[in-house]
Amino acid sequence: MDQIIELVVKKTGISETQATTAVETVFDFLKDRLPTPISKNIESLVEGTDNFDIDKGLDLLGGLLGKK
Numbered sequence: 154m155d156q157i158i159e160l161v162v163k164k165t166g167i168s169e170t171q172a173t174t175a176v177e178t179v180f181d182f183l184k185d186r187l188p189t190p191i192s193k194n195i196e197s198l199v200e201g202t203d204n205f206d207i208d209k210g211l212d213l214l215g216g217l218l219g220k221k
Contacts, residue, residue: 154179154199 154176161172180199184192 157199 158169158172158177161176162169165172167175179198180195187195203215
């Protein structure tokens with residue numbers, strides 16, 4: 154998540170504290186709204202763990218959007 158916060162600071166010029174609040178707010182929003190398998194993949198991606206499976210996440214998202 155630190156990389157995302159650094160990127161937000163760099164691109165917007167806001168403070169690190171403000172960027173942290175913004176990134177955590179968006180991250181929490183996505184975790185609450187997306188189905189568990191997708192939100193867990195996003196969490197793994199943001200945290201940099203090895204559990205991230207992009208193909209599975211995209212397949213689940215495609216299913217939600219009506220793609221078969």
